Amino acid sequence: MTAFVALAACSRAGGGEAAAPAQDKGPAAEIRLGYFPNVTHAAALIGVDKGLFAKELGGTKLTPQTFNAGPEAVNALLGESLDATFIGSGPAINAFAKSKGEAVRLVAGATSGGxxxxxxxxxxxxxxxxxxxxxxxxxxxxxxxxxxxxxxxxxxxxxxxxxxxxxxxxxxxxxxxxxxxxxxxxxxxxxxxxxxxxxxxxxxxxxxxxxxxxxxKFPTTVLLVRAEFLAEHPQTVEALIRGHLAATDLALADKSEAKQVVNNALKALTGKSLGEPVLDRAFDNIELTLDPQAGTFPRLAEDAVTAGVAKEAADVAGLADFTLLNKVLTAAGKPPVDSAGLDKK
Structure with a gap:
């Protein structure tokens, strides 16, 4: 059964009636997290390597998985073999559109530029x-x-x-x-x-x-979560976002350490570290931020049509849920991010 057929089957009960919405089941036993071996995924690399996600997740097991590009991660999300992933804005929109707005939610940004x-x-x-x-x-x-x-x-x-x-x-x-x-x-x-x-x-x-x-400013990397996982395990997603914030804060406070951690992670994942000039240039070209630049997403959806990748612009209304993100940011004394209407259907 394809992910989309499975999705449709899961979204309907007998008689064509919608199934009951997912209920909060408390912290998850495990969260399967995707990310890429790219500098644009620096927060993910740091969060995994420094144990910042694991620290916040507590008793929830973190199972990291790496991907080479967004469409692979989308297939894993829609196939329910992945719970959350750092991913590009384009595939995030595509996953939302293909699942008719049901399967995924944008919960945070990660990187602008790069x-x-x-x-x-x-x-x-x-x-x-x-x-x-x-x-x-x-x-x-x-x-x-x-x-x-x-x-x-x-x-x-x-x-x-x-x-x-x-x-x-x-x-x-x-x-x-x-x-x-x-x-x-x-x-x-x-x-x-x-x-x-x-x-x-x-x-x-x-x-x-x-x-x-x-x-x-444009969103190169964002954090996307399966909608069902978000509904059933909001505490786990909140913990993941706290770890994400800790990784980002570390990188902003100590760029030298961040570069070293990222380079060590890249070597472990790809077998090769980056030369110092390459690492410096790459970091200079990115901005790590939990703000996903929500206001850019309607244009990004239109760009996919112009590019010939999509037949029509995806309706991105309802893609975002920044409830947990803004809760985490507020608790940390940081300003909330603007949803730019992306959270409203």
């Missing part, structure tokens, strides 16, 4: 991308949508023709190797991969995605 279009040095403008091969991590992921939306704005078609841009989807590590070999000419990549392409492979920045957003 994505760039980097290219071969001889490429000087958007027009020079014609006939070139440019990669994004996975079809429908946040960078894939951003790249295709921007190409559309530049009046550049996506395809294999001489006047088109050949967009391929390749894991970040493979894109680095392909760029070095000359098999691709650029990538729209998250940190640390954009920095690795620039400093380790001689790429240059053609576009920093920050320049496309007011104030340079």
């Amino acid at each position: 994505a760039q279009l980097v290219v071969k040095p001889e490429i000087a403008s958007a027009a020079d991308l014609r006939g070139k091969v440019i990669t994004a991590p996975q079809l429908g992921n946040t960078q894939d949508v951003s790249l295709k939306k921007w190409l559309s704005d530049q009046k550049l078609g996506v395809g294999a023709g001489a006047d088109q841009v050949n967009v391929t989807n390749t894991e970040n590590a493979q894109s680095l190797d392909l760029f070095k070999k000359g098999d691709i000419q650029g990538a729209w990549a998250p940190e640390p991969w954009s920095s690795r392409l620039v400093l380790d492979a001689g790429a240059k920045v053609l576009l920093d995605e920050k320049t496309l957003w007011d104030g340079g």
Whole structure:
């Protein structure tokens, strides 16, 4: 049974009537948490490695799982083999839309910024991308949508023709190797991969995605939770958010320690640590924040249509539930985040 069929089956009782809403069952025995081995997932890397999630979760077992891109994590969420995940904004919207607003809730932000279009040095403008091969991590992921939306704005078609841009989807590590070999000419990549392409492979920045957003702020990474898990175990989700805040506060208070923790985690997960210049550049390009920039999500949903990834803009009303986030922030003496109406259906 597919996740979507299963979802439909679970959402209805006999006679076509809606099943009773999930009830609070207290702290969960286990929470399965997804995240990526990217600098844009620094809070997750720190929270896991320093035991900050585990400390807040208490008796709830933390089972971390890593993914290479958002669509993989979405499949795990919708298949109910994952309870929560740090993920890009694009796949978060996609998961909400595919489940008809039922399966997932956005409960916090994690990272703003940290994505760039980097290219071969001889490429000087958007027009020079014609006939070139440019990669994004996975079809429908946040960078894939951003790249295709921007190409559309530049009046550049996506395809294999001489006047088109050949967009391929390749894991970040493979894109680095392909760029070095000359098999691709650029990538729209998250940190640390954009920095690795620039400093380790001689790429240059053609576009920093920050320049496309007011104030340079856009949600690169957010925290998404299964709606059923949130309803049944709000105490566990609140504890997860407290751990997330502790990880973020650590990174903001001691950047040097944060870099070391993230680099050690990346080495453990990928087998290779980052050089200091790459790590420094990557951290300089991101902002760690629990504010998911809710006001950007309607535009992000529209961008997926422009990019050709979605047929129609997803209705994102009801995607967010910041009740627990704002409770945690208030308790810590921090200002609440604005839902920008994203919590209302």
